Amino acid sequence: AQSVAQPEDQVNVAEGNPLTVKCTYSVSGNPYLFWYVQYPNRGLQFLLKYITGDNLVKGSYGFEAEFNKSQTSFHLKKPSALVSDSALYFCAVRAIYSGYSTLTFGKGTMLLVSP
């Protein structure tokens, strides 16, 4: 069965510093990986995805993610954090059942950026 793990419940970083939010995955076949962000009392917003190609994927709001097949990881990164980046971040993997697919999410990592 496909799954993702987000080992950190919370990540704290000072504004202007680089940030990393970790994600590892387990999947049979090709991994299709996604990052979403959730602000308080809101739905999920898509940030970026890895389907194939370059291991470094660029997404919305200056975020990027690095796909590492040997380490089965898909860590979310940003060179310089903003206070407004504070939110809940979810890693997800595309799970395929009987030819159809849906997303399986990790439990989320709270990112707190201090001024």
Added chain:
Amino acid sequence: DAGVTQSPTHLIKTRGQQVTLRCSPKSGHDTVSWYQQALGQGPQFIFQYYEEEERQRGNFPDRFSGHQFPNYSSELNVNALLLGDSALYLCASSLTGTSVTGELFFGEGSRLTVL
């Protein structure tokens, strides 16, 4: 272009009651998925509808049922509510032709509280 819309945004029910949640997908999307997000957890897949039929189901009991209408909108019904059904219910839409590589678009959610 309207995104995914859900109603109601908040509701309170008592144990044993029934609830219906509604979702209108993003314009042009034909597939609707429902997720349950309990407090402090990642979204859990409930089921997916396409062409007015349930074509995938997660690990949820039969108390959870749904429907999709010809205009692609969808309803989620939960019978015999339990305290543990308290959660944010998220609707996500997608286009079946991009079901593997395409991202899901989420609504703001319906927050259900069961007392």
